Each structure stands twice: as structure tokens, then as C-alpha cells.
Amino acid sequence: MFKVIAMSAEQEKKMQEAKANWDMYYVLTQELLKFIDQQDIDQFLELERQRNTVVERMKALPETEEYRKTAECRELVARIKPLDMQLIYKAKAWLNKSRQQNASVHAYDLQSIGGVGSLLNKKY
Structure with missing residues (x-):
């Protein structure tokens, strides 16, 4: 008692398009992992x-x-799914590392010294 439902050529084409989209998503996910491992954030x-x-x-x-x-x-x-989980983990790790580096750099800003910084900027 199986019903055989024939797809029209239009439906078949759209199913192929859906498959192509999923395949592209998979390939892009693999590439994202490659570039985050290389720390190439612009390409990522x-x-x-x-x-x-x-x-x-x-x-x-x-x-x-x-x-x-x-x-x-x-x-x-x-x-x-496992690739997405790796990607999320690595992206969060990169973001945390970036934030730490940014905080370290800003720790040496002269503005944080307060009064001394304003003395250095005065013209006599």
C-alpha cells in the first residue's frame, strides 16, 4: 500500500537545489574550520x-x-553537527584570546595613569 508520488520536473529541480545548498553549507563549514585554525580571521x-x-x-x-x-x-x-560544535568552540576561544590581548594592550595606555598623562600633554 505504498503511494508513489511522482515529482514534477520543477519539484525535482528545487530538491536538487536544496541538496546543493546543504552540500555548500557542509563545504563552507569545513573551510571555516580550516581558516580559523590558521588564524586567518578576514577569510573566516x-x-x-x-x-x-x-x-x-x-x-x-x-x-x-x-x-x-x-x-x-x-x-x-x-x-x-560536530563540525559546527568545533567551530563554535574555536571561535569562542579566539574571541576570548582577542579580548585578553586587547585588554593587555589598553592596560599600558597613558590615559589610565591619570594626572601624569595630562602633564605630559601640556605645552609650555
């Missing part, structure tokens, strides 16, 4: 922007939900 941010664009396309395509129900997509999501 550009790839993150591209990945957000893919996510927006996925949200706009109703067939994405249909594709998510497939075994192929569930397998891909299972591979993406």
Missing part, C-alpha cells in the same frame, strides 16, 4: 558571510524541508 569572516547567504537561500526554498526528511540529508546533518 568572508566565508561566514557566504555561509549565512546559503542559509538564507535554504530558508527561502520550501523544498529544503522536504530534503531534510531524506536519509541522505540526515547523514549530512550528522556530519555537520
Whole structure:
């Protein structure tokens, strides 16, 4: 008692587009990990922007939900989840390190000395 539902060519094309979006998301996630490991934050941010664009396309395509129900997509999501967790961990670690370095640099600012800094800036 299985119902065979034939997809139209249009639906098939949109399902292929949904698959391509998920594949692109996976590839971009792998690349993000590579660039954060290399501390190339400019490239990391550009790839993150591209990945957000893919996510927006996925949200706009109703067939994405249909594709998510497939075994192929569930397998891909299972591979993406650990990568996303690594990415979040590494991004937070980089951010914390950056904040510490920034705080260390600002600790030596003359403005924090108070009165002495204003004496050095006076013209006589």
C-alpha cells in the first residue's frame, strides 16, 4: 500500500537545489574550520558571510524541508553537527584570546595613569 508520488520536473529541480545548498553549507563549514585554525580571521569572516547567504537561500526554498526528511540529508546533518560544535568552540576561544590581548594592550595606555598623562600633554 505504498503511494508513489511522482515529482514534477520543477519539484525535482528545487530538491536538487536544496541538496546543493546543504552540500555548500557542509563545504563552507569545513573551510571555516580550516581558516580559523590558521588564524586567518578576514577569510573566516568572508566565508561566514557566504555561509549565512546559503542559509538564507535554504530558508527561502520550501523544498529544503522536504530534503531534510531524506536519509541522505540526515547523514549530512550528522556530519555537520560536530563540525559546527568545533567551530563554535574555536571561535569562542579566539574571541576570548582577542579580548585578553586587547585588554593587555589598553592596560599600558597613558590615559589610565591619570594626572601624569595630562602633564605630559601640556605645552609650555
